[in-house]
Amino acid sequence: MKFKWTQDLNSQTYQDALAIRKAVFIGEQGINPALEIDDKEKLARHLVAYRAGEPLACARLLPLSEETAKVQRVAVLKAQRDHGIGRELMAECQAYSQEQGFKELILHAQAGRENFYQLCGYQGEGDYFEEAGIPHLQMRLSLAEK
Numbered sequence: 001m002k003f004k005w006t007q008d009l010n011s012q013t014y015q016d017a018l019a020i021r022k023a024v025f026i027g028e029q030g031i032n033p034a035l036e037i038d039d040k041e042k043l044a045r046h047l048v049a050y051r052a053g054e055p056l057a058c059a060r061l062l063p064l065s066e067e068t069a070k071v072q073r074v075a076v077l078k079a080q081r082d083h084g085i086g087r088e089l090m091a092e093c094q095a096y097s098q099e100q101g102f103k104e105l106i107l108h109a110q111a112g113r114e115n116f117y118q119l120c121g122y123q124g125e126g127d128y129f130e131e132a133g134i135p136h137l138q139m140r141l142s143l144a145e146k
Contacts, residue, residue, distance in 0.1 A: 003089075006045070006046050068105070074090070087119065087120060106141075108139075110136055111128060123141070
């Protein structure tokens with residue numbers, strides 16, 4: 001598995017991330033394209049996982065402060081699910097975030113995906129809320145050295 005990060009919205013890596021997000025969130029889940037592709041694109045760092053040059057999964061990392069970043073838009077193409085790609089993607093997000101000096105990561109897990117994020121070390125907090133018409137739970141991961 002090879003990972004590529006970009007902030008360049010004209011790059012092929014970003015275009016690959018968008019294609020995955022459109023397939024998963026817009027195509028499969030019916031999310032409004034105006035909600036999926038928002039004004040935070042240029043502020044975020046975009047990650048794509050590749051195998052043999054083919055894009056398989058993506059995530060978006062949005063810095064919220066010097067210490068906190070938010071993992072968003074985590075998606076694995078349907079044909080690639082249940083092969084551990086999501087866990088590798090999340091491990092790359094964590095490693096990159098630590099290298100960038102972030103102390104914690106937060107994310108909004110879709111209802112039904114909480115166990116996956118718990119396996120990645122995240123802990124749920126608060127109550128469920130609706131985002132893009134889907135129930136979500138905020139989850140947090142401390143990146144502090146143990």
